[in-house]
Amino acid sequence: xxxxxxxxxxxxxxxxxxxxxxxxxxxxxxxxxxxxxxxxxxxxxxxxxxxxxxxxxxxxxxxxxxxxxxxxxxxxxxxxxxxxxxxxxxxxxxxxxxxxxxxxxxxxxxxxxxxxxxxxxxxxxxxxxxxxxxxxxxxxxxxxxxxxxxxxxxxxxxxxxxxxxxxxxxxxxxxxxxxxxxxxxxxxxxxxxxxxxxxxxxxxxxxxxxxxxxxxxxxxxxxxxxxxxxxxxxxxxxxxxxxxxxxxxxxxxxxxxxxxxxxxxxxxxxxxxxxxxxxxxxxxxxxxxxxxxxxxxxxxxxxxxxxxxxxxxxxxxxxxxxxxxxxxxxxxxxxxxxxxxxxxxxx
Numbered sequence: 001x002x003x004x005x006x007x008x009x010x011x012x013x014x015x016x017x018x019x020x021x022x023x024x025x026x027x028x029x030x031x032x033x034x035x036x037x038x039x040x041x042x043x044x045x046x047x048x049x050x051x052x053x054x055x056x057x058x059x060x061x062x063x064x065x066x067x068x069x070x071x072x073x074x075x076x077x078x079x080x081x082x083x084x085x086x087x088x089x090x091x092x093x094x095x096x097x098x099x100x101x102x103x104x105x106x107x108x109x110x111x112x113x114x115x116x117x118x119x120x121x122x123x124x125x126x127x128x129x130x131x132x133x134x135x136x137x138x139x140x141x142x143x144x145x146x147x148x149x150x151x152x153x154x155x156x157x158x159x160x161x162x163x164x165x166x167x168x169x170x171x172x173x174x175x176x177x178x179x180x181x182x183x184x185x186x187x188x189x190x191x192x193x194x195x196x197x198x199x200x201x202x203x204x205x206x207x208x209x210x211x212x213x214x215x216x217x218x219x220x221x222x223x224x225x226x227x228x229x230x231x232x233x234x235x236x237x238x239x240x241x242x243x244x245x246x247x248x249x250x251x252x253x254x255x256x257x258x259x260x261x262x263x264x265x266x267x268x269x270x271x272x273x274x275x276x277x278x279x280x281x282x283x284x285x286x287x288x289x290x291x292x293x294x295x296x297x298x299x300x301x302x303x304x305x306x307x308x309x310x311x312x313x314x315x316x317x318x319x320x321x322x323x324x325x326x327x328x329x330x331x332x333x334x335x336x337x338x339x340x341x342x343x344x345x346x347x
Contacts (some may be wrong), residue, residue, distance in 0.1 A: 028129075028161070035182035036061075036083040040093075040130030042183055043080055045200065049101040050321050051310045052077035054186070055094050056109030057085040059237035062287035066185035067330040068297035070323045073305050074312030079186025082130075084123040087112045087217045088145035092140035094221060096131070098228055105231045105308045108221060110252050111242070115209025118146050127170075128154060184330045189290050191337045196285030202243030210251060222259050231262075231308055238266035238275060238296065240285035262307060266296065273299040 038062060052075055054060040061081030069075040080093050094106060118124065124144045131137040133155070141154045153160040182188065213241030225232040234256055236244060244267060256263035266273065274298050277285055280292025288296060304310050313319045 002264035028125075030126075030179075030182070034126070035188060038127045038130065038179060038182045039082050039186060039188065040080070040127065042130075042181060042186065043078065043097075043177070044132060045181075046078060047293055048076065049103070050076045050078045051104045051106060051313070052304060052308075053094075053097055053101075053103045053105070054079040054081060054107045054108075054109075055085075055090045055097075056081055058083055058287060059109045059111050059239050060107070061183070061188050062190070063237045063239070063293050064300065065187050065290070065293045065297040067187070067327055068294050069301045069304070070314075071327060072298060072314055073310075074319075075301060075304060075310050076313055076319050077185065078321065079183075081186055082127045084115075084119060085112060085127055086115050086119065086123075086144060087214050088143040089127050089140050091217045091220050091224075092136040092143075094222060096134055096136040098224070098230075099103050099134075099136075102228055103230060103232055104310050105304065106221075106225055107233045108233055109235050109237055111236065111239075111244070113210045113214045113248070113252070114242075116213050118144050121146055121149050124149070125160075128156060152284055160291070181329070183334065184232075187293065189330075189333055189337060190282045191290045191334065191341050192282040192290060193279055193291075194282055194284050195279065196240055196281050199240045199285050200243070202245055205245065205247075207253075208245055208247035210248070215255075219256065222261065233308070234261055234263040236263075236265040236267060237288075238270050238273070239287060240267075240277065240281075244268070264300075264303070269299070290337075328333040328338060 028034070028037060028106065036058070052069065054064060054077065058081065061079045066077040066079065080097060082089075086095075090108060090112060094108075097103075097106075122228060124141075124146070128137065128141055128144060131140065137154075138151070141151055145151065222223045222232055224230075236249075236252070243266075249265060252263060252265075255261075270277075275288070275292055275295055280288055280295065282289035305312075
């Protein structure tokens with residue numbers, strides 16, 4: 001009887017290891033293609049806490065540079081951003097973050113208020129596959145799933161990605177057990193320059209009201225931050241498109257005033273931040289490039305230092321050693337990308 005139990009346990013262990021290896025092999029690696037899919041998982045490699053954590057969509061991970069906040073103001077920060085991050089995904093990421101640390105400030109970008117229902121499985125995967133298994137992940141998946149999706153496929157990605165067998169390549173093997181860092185503290189760097197030209201104006205909408213579910217989750221964010229003694233700051237990044245309607249702006253301003261929150265619309269602060277959309281965007285005004293992100297972060301760092309309970313941690317350990325290494329990696333990535341872009345433009 002004992003031998004049978006041991007044999008059964010051995011087979012279960014072999015099956016679990018094999019299934020785990022297949023999961024790791026088949027899941028997309030997001031290294032050379034669609035690096036946005038690697039952003040969420042990178043947070044778990046962090047070694048120290050952060051005084052400021054950004055939460056939101058591409059308007060945070062493309063437009064703010066934690067390296068500038070550190071080098072010029074001594075503010076340790078991180079961006080928990082992902083592509084088309086919906087507000088309920090942001091909320092559960094915020095809730096999960098507070099399991100690991102309690103920052104002084106949470107910064108939430110409000111563009112996702114425009115989405116009141118799940119959008120697509122492709123974006124869900126970029127946002128949720130990288131989350132560690134937790135009650136927050138399960139809640140985020142349930143809130144995000146489209147009709148064609150199943151909870152089980154998020155728990156066991158092999159059920160979703162098994163059809164990738166004919167797409168597997170060297171990169172899937174190379175990154176089976178480890179991944180390179182695609183971001184700098186959550187910031188996805190881009191040094192290309194493509195000026196904003198002929199930016200389309202927004203078309204009139206039949207209804208400018210945000211969906212009640214978005215207000216519910218924004219309330220949850222405000223309540224969660226208040227409960228943990230964290231200052232919630234709402235921002236609208238200076239992306240020229242998608243269009244940000246004046247009617248949306250009024251609703252966010254009213255909400256911030258009612259809840260006693262700070263709200264910054266960077267579309268109205270481009271001159272103060274020194275942004276130049278002929279040089280500071282890499283995709284015609286949708287997002288800032290590195291140079292624009294550094295300018296915006298320089299302005300925002302000064303604002304955070306004046307209006308929020310952050311301190312200059314330069315010279316403090318372990319922050320000094322950790323951020324010295326981070327800044328070196330940031331500078332190396334910047335030099336490499338600039339060399340690649342200059343060579344491409346000169347070709």
